[in-house]
Amino acid sequence: MQLWLDAVFVLIMLTNLSLLAASRMRLIIRAAAIQGVLLGLLPLLFSLEGSLAANLGFSAFVLGIKGLGFPWLLTRTCRRVRITPEIEPYIGYNFSVILGIVGLLVSLWLEHRLDLPVRVSGLSVSAAFMTIFSGFLLVVSRKKAVTQVIGYLAAENGIFLFGLSLAPHGPMWLELCVLLDIFVAVFVMGIAIHNIGREFDSVDIGAVDSLKD
Amino acid sequence: MLLPAIIIVPFAAGVLALLIRADGPRRALLVVAAGLHLALSLFAATHDVPPAWGGLLIFDALGRLFLCLASILFSASAVYALGYLRAEEAGPRPDFVEGTLFVNAPEARFTACLLFFLAAMSLVCTTRHLGLLWVGVEATTLASAPLIYFHRQRRSLEATWKYLMICSVGIALALFGNILLTAAVGGEAGGVQSMNVADLVRRAADIREPWFQAAFICILVGYGTKMGLAPMHTWLPDAHSEAPSIVSALLSGALLNCAFLGILRVVEVGAAAGQAAFAMDLLVLFGLLSMTLAAVFIVGQGDFKRLLAYSSVEHMGLLALGVGLGGGAVFGAMLHAVNHSLAKAGLFLLAGNILAAFHTKSAHDVRGVVRVMPVTGVFWLAGFLAITGTPPFGLFVSEFAIVRQAMLGGRYLVAGLMLASLAAIFAGFSIAVLRMAQGTPPPSFRRPPGGERLTSIVSPVVLCAATAVLGVYIPSSLTRFLVEAARATGLPLGGLP
């Protein structure tokens, strides 16, 4: 089981790097979708307590929302505002990837430093920290509104993973409520992006800066 | 079933508002739902209410205080909305900054979002489960974002986006903090982990210090973003200045308090875990930072809605500072929350009246408010005196309580900084407000037909009057209520009555 868990964590780290390296909308959304699917597999591998049916249901729900729902919403938004396919980063892709690696190193160091309260898998906390870091990096380093949303999602993915590894006995209804909240958040953000595309003729956040002191 | 009703009534009314086609009945529904919610909240606040949903919903003194505040403000806003929505009826209208045409969002959607917003705030106030609290706070963001984009033009859209993005990311950090907090008390066995504040307090003895401190910082920064503490406040002036005035009033008077409630819940856990000093120092730091930063931006501020928004940053700083100082200042902070909510909501509603008549948010272009709109003008002045903490208004009393505690505790630097910021803010405010109130209106100004609407005046007048009353007389029942709320923070209160 540990081997499979490690495989998933390594893959999650790789999806983080590909989120940072992706130069096209299509690619970054695909990377986010793969990350969502991987996270959907985790509840099964973590062998949470509770019945198999409940775990299966939870897993399917996470997979459905993170792996299918979000990519669908994002793709729909991109199509509706006829977004240009380039990502337009403020910092280059190679540099982003290097920053991602640095983030991983810091995460590994942090995991090493923390005395983890419960017995958690070797890589899960590092993978969570790295995902959160990559998410925040995407939010601040990419110009388009859609990529900011993807960064927000990645950060949420990291927090989800962190919660799953540190507090695996938390109530399931809570996780579901949180997921629902985030789903609505992405939905509302999608509507906002649609309107931004209509009002500003671009979804470049750099152009949206008339309000300041 | 009372507690679920407090959440479900506005939610159901919101769904209903989406279904009703005609404007008249829908506006009536808004007012009726607001009134019903107010009645339920006041009843629940004055009676013993059993917990519901297996202990998830539970009403404590802090929740009561903030729920009643939210409900009162919502009712006031609902009455104001009657006239406001009639004046804002469909059809393109010119944007007074850029001169382009824009339309409003559908009124049904606006009303529904208002009610959902109330439902989400009620959820935040009635739960002591940190996870559910987080869900509620995120829901307030989502319900209120469409409200800011009521006027469908560029600037409000930009404000909406900033609000959504900054608050969502900030609140994500709070979720992270919640997980850290669970891990902090989790213990090696990883036993049953509940995020109920009561459970956390009970197990506070074996809380692990560094984990709690990390959790507290994350939650303070996370909810602090939503609360508008500097330096995470950047969304606040934009959202408050671009939203319709009733929304600004609710955001400033009710929503910011709800975010503060999230911080207070963790402070309670910290106090039980012997980490009160750590939490209080951080609160003082963020409080002072917010006050000084607000003072810097208020002086010379040319936009009167942004002026009010920065004043909210200042007062949130004061709340954090009050709780951070402990002792009598905690009581002062609770009283201050009440006073600030009433006064700021009243001021935002009055600002809405001025905006509607003068078609500008620039404090330089508005002249002679007292002459053309006597009631609005006079209360605008009164509200200014109230919000800057001038006697005899209630904010003077609460600010005095906070300064007094700082002096008593020997923290003269804190007191000095606070007083200096207050003085600067008074100066900044008076320049803008006095110029707006006095003089003659610009030649281009056309008096609105029919003078001042009753619905637009009655709410702010009542709110401002209430602040004035609280300055000279605090009912003993309210005092008891506030003391209970201060006790509920779990902080050392010293010689509180």
Add this chain to the structure above:
Amino acid sequence: MRALSAVNLLLALGLSPLLLGIINRTKAVISGRSGRPLLQVYFDLAKLLGKGAVYSRTTTWVFKAGPIVGLAAVLAALAVLPLGGVPALVAFPGDVFVLVAFLGLARFALICGALDTGSSFEGMGASREAAFSALAEPALLLALLVFVSRTGTYSLSRMYVWPGAGDWLASGPVLILVVIALFILLLSENSRIPVDDPNTHLELTMIHEVMVLDHGGPDLAFILYAAALKLWLFSALVVGAAVPTGLGSPLLDELAMLAGMGMCAVAVGLVESTMARLRLPRVPQLLTAAGAFAALALAILGR
């Protein structure tokens, strides 16, 4: 053991052109052609060695030295390369850097030779080769450092005892990263698709081929043979990481290794048949990815 090491070296010298043959045959089969004979590279080498060389009057001794130095450097690098758990003929602490340095020397000689012709065309190829190898070399070192961190030695022969079958069971997912990184480096360093197309003669896209346009006869044979040896060397690095040793008898290990080499060549052929060449600006990203994989593995395993 000594004898086996010598056999390994002889195998490398003898069989390396066959790897190129296998790659070509794989590509041919996939695209439905019968293709060149498996031993075509040997025939080419024999033909070229039998020819004389023509030298341009603008070239100097640098041009003539290029292929010879290049072949010599690759041969020297082969001497420290272990195969199938058998240590190399020469093994000492730090020989991993020697390997990388000899590969660099071979490239340097070739680049100098290309620049010496004075043709802008070859200069362009040289500059590309230099730019990409500047990215590939750190990635290669990072990948090899993973071995160093696990075994605590800087000698290739002792490093490549790792990973055994047990390591694969314990940390398989991370080991795959190392293998992928090494494989990407193999493709890049040996001018295969998707980095460079060994068959193209379209000037805008060539990297390696353009540098050797002016060479002919025995010089070209040296370059061709050095390239085959380099492919063998990188395949050995990949296969050594991917195939666990210690199966029981040295013979079994040896056979497993040779089978692995064949598989590796087939894999290269498959990649070449299924992928298109990357645009030049994308190549650094591929190499960064290889470096990222290696760094990831290093970070995780080196905890």
